[in-house]
Amino acid sequence: MAVDRILPTAEAADLMELVRGLVDGELVARAAGDEEKGRFPREVFALLGRSGLLGLPYPGEYGGGDQPYEVYLQVVEELSRGWLAVGLGLSVHTLSCFPVADFGTPGQRAELLPSMIGGELLGAYCLSEAHAGSDAAALATRADAVDGGYRLNGAKSWITHGGAADFYTLFARTGAPDSGARGISCLHVPAGTGGVGADAPERKMGLRSSPTAVVRFEDAVVPAANRVGDEGRGFGIALAALDSGRLGIAACAVGVAQAALDLAVGHSRGRRQFGRPIGDFQGVSFLLADMATQVAAARELYLAAARRRDAGRPFGRRAAMAKLFATDAAMRVTTDAVQVLGGCGYTSDFPAERLMREAKVLQIVEGTNQIQRLVIGRHLARGDE
């Protein structure tokens, strides 16, 4: 059953109707098959692009949709309900556009944004490295100043859309090797740049249709004009981007959890034992009630953070809370959905086990849930929102 949403405008309601149509018409039927084959649905992203969904929270003057995060995130949630690889892909793409949109010069915005968010291109966000995951400021990929630009050398790990993206939003060290968080800069790197390549995608537990790969930079040169923000300010940009990105992951988690809840409720009405639907037994009904409550609470938490962001208020603490709560909720709800489906839930003939595998990755990406607690704790210690 469609989630009954209170949306701020009539256009947002029309947008959600469009998205629901896309999800039910294009995503749901093929998610299981493509996930099993590990097939990346690039053409689905082309369809999202044609439908105007790859630039929703960005300004209309650059071809964006001028939508508040409150609305954009619910689009991410709806897509993730149908297929996490698509919802998370949209979230990562949006994250990849954030530095240019929010920290680029007016010239860079005019030059780069229209194509980045116009629907034809797909982005990837390159922060993590093999030895710089949670401790992202320890990254070692170099961006050395050369005549008219930067020469890039290093390898980025766990990159969503690695090898499939059209541009990489790269964080690399422009300062001395021991310059820490202050020696990092942000660069826009088109995928066609010489010396940029990707390894074969990782073989993952779930989310197999979304390629995750090591992206390598070997003497790749980009013009100085591709640096976003001042030299040495990249880490701050990365963290700001992640504050927003976490909301995207929270929305993804709610979508996956909603799919699991819908599946479990449907099954509990259709499956009969002892002469009645299993949902009539309190043991199952209470399980479903807890699942539904978790999903609803997670949705309201990410929406509350989003509304703070839309109102121009600090939202970092709430974003971390939403990511933490929603992804943990998704893990519980999808696990319980497998339980409600019983033996069927454990087979890949039903989507429950896939949703459970998908939920797990959300507790890890864009800051593990341990890091989210660290972020929340720091905000509390400083008295920040």
Place this chain on the structure above:
Amino acid sequence: MNIVVLVKQVPDTATERKLDPADSTVDRAASDGVINELDEYAIEEALLLKEKHGGEVTILSAGPDQATDSIRKALSMGADKAVHLNDAALHGSDALQTAYALAQALGTVEYDLVILGSESTDARTGVVGAALAEYLGLPQLTLANKVDIDGTSVRIQRQTDEGYDVVEATLPAVVSVVEKINEPRYPSFKLIMAAKKKPVAKLGAADAGIDTARVGLANATTEVVDFAAAPPRAAGTVVKDEGNGGVQIADYLAAKKFL
């Protein structure tokens, strides 16, 4: 090439549809209104022809206030403008009267081609396209699964049980389409936004020169005398496979003359 697409709002086939027991007309308040499915193919075909030949696509819809939603949806697929024929006098009009009213409304628009779905999912008479062509005095090319235009004429593949006939007529003409013709596009968010600013002309019966004595339930040429819900489906036949299940199924199908 200016094209008019006839769009009818019908009750969503995914919901329970009802007739109003008071006058045997469709109870439009009982379920959500959506664009008649085949009309989406008609809109798509018009947009494809426009992309090839230029010109404008106009949506014409006869229906009550709530038909506005479906008109908006049609515009958000990419049509340029719309005409909404809306008059209480039209309520309960049958297929012939509807065709007459639409023909009159078409008098307010310039067009080279009229495209419509070959039938609606509610009344399913499938005659409006043909009747409309009669009223307009134009050639009718029905059940098209392919449409080509070369400036002064239109050529279609008319779907038949065996294959298709190729039928040609001079423009202007009326073409009805079947679902094999194309794959309707999704609206885009930008077009949804743009659709709100596209012109929708509101026409009453008088504006279209419709003689109200010729339309509406009281003047209808056909009458729904009675209606009943379809009987619930009987339980199916269960074949238990005890080594001869295949034979039993084949016998069953043969008895039903499927084999």
